[in-house]
Amino acid sequence: MTYRPADFATPETVFKAFEGVNLIGGARRATQATLAVTNPATGAEIGRAAASDGAETAQAVATARAAQRDWAATPARARGKQVGAAARAVTAQAELIAQVLARETGKAIRTECRGEVAVAADILEFYAGLGSELKGQTIPFDPRMLTMTTREPLGVVAAILPWNVPLVLFALKVGPALVAGNSVVVKASEEAPFATFLLAELMSRHLPAGVLNVVNGTGADCGDALTRDPGVAKITFTGSEAVGETINRIGAERIIPVSLELGGKSPMIVCADADLDRAVAGAVSGMRFTRQGQSCTAASRIFVHDDLIDAFTERLGAALDALRIGDPLDEATDVGTIINARQRATIDRYVALAEATPGATVTRHGTLPDAAHLAPDLYMQPVLLRGLPDDHPCVMEEIFGPVAVLRGWSDRDEVIALANATHYGLAATVWTRSLSVALDSTSRLEAGYVQVNQNLTIQPNVSYGGFGRSGQGKEASLEAMVEHFTRSKTIVLNFD
Ligand code: NAD
Numbered sequence: 051m052t053y054r055p056a057d058f059a060t061p062e063t064v065f066k067a068f069e070g071v072n073l074i075g076g077a078r079r080a081t082q083a084t085l086a087v088t089n090p091a092t093g094a095e096i097g098r099a100a101a102s103d104g105a106e107t108a109q110a111v112a113t114a115r116a117a118q119r120d121w122a123a124t125p126a127r128a129r130g131k132q133v134g135a136a137a138r139a140v141t142a143q144a145e146l147i148a149q150v151l152a153r154e155t156g157k158a159i160r161t162e163c164r165g166e167v168a169v170a171a172d173i174l175e176f177y178a179g180l181g182s183e184l185k186g187q188t189i190p191f192d193p194r195m196l197t198m199t200t201r202e203p204l205g206v207v208a209a210i211l212p213w214n215v216p217l218v219l220f221a222l223k224v225g226p227a228l229v230a231g232n233s234v235v236v237k238a239s240e241e242a243p244f245a246t247f248l249l250a251e252l253m254s255r256h257l258p259a260g261v262l263n264v265v266n267g268t269g270a271d272c273g274d275a276l277t278r279d280p281g282v283a284k285i286t287f288t289g290s291e292a293v294g295e296t297i298n299r300i301g302a303e304r305i306i307p308v309s310l311e312l313g314g315k316s317p318m319i320v321c322a323d324a325d326l327d328r329a330v331a332g333a334v335s336g337m338r339f340t341r342q343g344q345s346c347t348a349a350s351r352i353f354v355h356d357d358l359i360d361a362f363t364e365r366l367g368a369a370l371d372a373l374r375i376g377d378p379l380d381e382a383t384d385v386g387t388i389i390n391a392r393q394r395a396t397i398d399r400y401v402a403l404a405e406a407t408p409g410a411t412v413t414r415h416g417t418l419p420d421a422a423h424l425a426p427d428l429y430m431q432p433v434l435l436r437g438l439p440d441d442h443p444c445v446m447e448e449i450f451g452p453v454a455v456l457r458g459w460s461d462r463d464e465v466i467a468l469a470n471a472t473h474y475g476l477a478a479t480v481w482t483r484s485l486s487v488a489l490d491s492t493s494r495l496e497a498g499y500v501q502v503n504q505n506l507t508i509q510p511n512v513s514y515g516g517f518g519r520s521g522q523g524k525e526a527s528l529e530a531m532v533e534h535f536t537r538s539k540t541i542v543l544n545f546d
Contacts (some may be wrong), residue, residue: 058248061149065097068247072100072266075113076259078251081106085240085268090156090387091378093425099243102267104275110235110263111281114206117260118233122203124258130181130229136253137174143252144168147217151245152378155213156387156428159379161340169508170217170249173526176510177225183528184230184536196543201536203231204307205283208276210297212289213241213389214344214450218508219311220246223286224253224262226531233261235282237273240266241389269293282306286534288346291448291519298522309523309534311346312516313448314476317469318349318505319459319491322357324481328503329354330365333454336479336505339373339432340385343452344393346520347477349505351445352456353465359458363436366456370415370432377424385416387428388451394428397451404435404444411436446472462487470496475517479505498524 057067065087071078084098100106121129140147148163157163184201191197209223216239227234238246243266250264265272273293277285277300287297288311301308318336320329336349343350354362378386388394404410414431432452438445445455459465469478478497482488488502498516508514508526515524524530 058143058146061146061153064146064150064248065244068244069098070100072102072106072110073247073250073254073262073264074110074260075117075263076254079106079109081267087154087241087243088390089153090389090428091153091424093427096153097244099238099240100266101240102265102272102275104271107265107267107272107275108279108281110265111206111208111276111279113260114233114235114263115281117258118203118205118231121228121233121258121261122231124231126181126184126229126231128181129231130178132257133174133225133228134178135256137171137178139252139256140167140171140174140249143248144171147245147248149379150248151217151242152386154242154244155216156378156389157341158383158386160381161384162386163378166215166217170221173218173221173510174225174253177229177531180528180531181229184532186538191542194544194546197540199538199540201230201532202539204535204537205232206281207232207234207535208237208279208282208285209234210237210273210276210285210287210289211239211246213239214341214346216242216246217249219288220249222508222525226535227286228257228261230531230535232284232535234263235276236262236264237276238264238266240268277301278304280304284535285309286523287311294521307534309525310521311523311525312519312521313450313474314346314348314516314520315351315446315448315472315474316347316349316477316479316497317351317353317495318479319465319469319481320352320354320358320362321480321482321484321487322355323483324355324358325483325503326358326361326365329481330362330369332479332481332503332505333366334369337452337454339370339452342385342388342430343432343454344389344450346448347499347507349477349479350449350454351469352454353459353468354456356458356460359456363434363456367413367415367434370434373416373432375416375429375431376419377421385432385452388430389428391427393450394430397430397449397453400444400447400449400451401433401453404438404442407438407442409437440468440471448474462491466491466494470494473519476520477501
């Protein structure tokens with residue numbers, strides 16, 4: 051199918067254009083089956099996306115394989131320039147992409163979706179300039195020989211996405227994979243596939259046909275077929291721990307590299323000397339309350355020094371009360387919806403467990419919308435939990451919703467031990483005015499991304515990735531591209 055500008059006039063035309071199709075070899079290819087995509091804000095079906103079977107998924111891998119040889123032979127800087135042009139095409143349609151994303155994820159257009167598109171384009175631009183940084187080494191082996199390493203692409207990269215920030219995660223995988231000379235098959239999230247298809251099609255007009263392909267479908271059919279396809283040379287996955295474990299097992303059997311970005315239960319440690327206002331603002335942004343806490347890096351365990359915990363809790367509650375929960379498309383809305391009923395039920399189960407715990411305090415904040423056109427079930431007030439035992443499921447397990455646990459502390463060794471007590475290790479923050487406390491804490495916290503007095507999200511040039519069961523491998527940064535999207539070849543030249 052060829053592109054017609056009218057296809058992309060409005061979000062509705064985008065849903066129609068990508069109805070029941072994959073993007074393979076630069077063209078939209080129909081699949082036999084489709085699945086419904088729902089707007090969580092209204093409960094209405096917005097479109098039907100491809101539900102690819104194994105054969106339809108394999109077609110994308112075969113196409114990507116066929117395109118990869120020429121792409122790998124293209125000079126690296128030239129590849130980067132094409133990715134740069136593709137990034138600018140994304141920026142040119144940023145508002146439309148954000149509108150599509152808001153409708154399929156329920157995330158607020160102003161506080162979440164526009165920023166996500168901008169960050170995705172920024173990440174692609176960042177990688178576009180790094181083609182000539184794919185350097186090897188020379189090795190002093192023997193003066194009569196030239197011994198060196200070169201960095202080669204891996205082949206076809208399978209990039210599997212979740213629904214919570216699909217475009218940023220797309221860019222973190224597709225940007226470095228393409229610039230390094232790989233071709234890519236993206237598996238969109240079946241919960242929120244349309245913004246991914248739109249982004250990819252806008253990009254693919256600036257890339258050789260077949261180097262960027264997108265398939266959609268369920269994890270059990272499309273995702274599983276992709277990970278097992280012998281044409282796939284590397285898997286990069288962001289999603290749940292359980293699926294990550296399965297994919298890692300398949301990668302091990304096939305002996306191919308697997309990068310995993312999985313869950314988190316990130317601690318935030320507020321010391322007695324912290325700037326209280328700054329720390330409270332950091333908790334609101336760090337817990338990603340405007341994304342309904344649906345973030346792997348969410349600062350969901352907040353340890354506040356006993357001297358500050360009452361004041362902190364009060365101010366945090368007041369800040370959350372001020373958030374407007376409502377229609378994601380309304381410019382005045384701060385907080386949209388939970389993604390779907392299954393996720394909502396999971397979150398509710400955790401909150402009910404807390405409510406049933408003796409000594410626990412559960413507070414809800416902000417006002418729920420009552421507009422008639424909105425489906426009520428997926429709007430949720432932020433929840434703060436206090437007084438839970440340290441081994442409570444709400445403390446130890448990822449909830450992936452707007453639920454934060456607060457706990458007081460007075461002994462730094464104890465709080466560091468508590469912070470390290472889950473099997474996750476994605477991110478952590480420390481809030482203090484003392485440099486020695488900051489350095490001591492950052493060195494002892496077991497997390498891949500540790501910040502002091504701030505809680506920023508992923509930055510394009512800052513390496514990001516979890517310890518423990520939060521995952522393996524890194525994303526963002528030059529190192530991530532070189533280490534995870536290329537392989538090293540050793541070459542020895544002897545003309546003696
Ligand atoms: P999920 O694991 O259910 O699904 C993620 C993707 O994997 C989807 O595209 C799905 O179709 C696919 N999939 C499912 N089963 C599969 C299988 N057997 N084989 C191959 N693919 C399969 O996760 P989700 O519910 O979409 O996202 C939420 C999860 O993602 C949370 O646990 C969250 O912590 C995690 N997450 C992690 C990060 C990070 O950077 N660490 C970022 C965002 C989200």
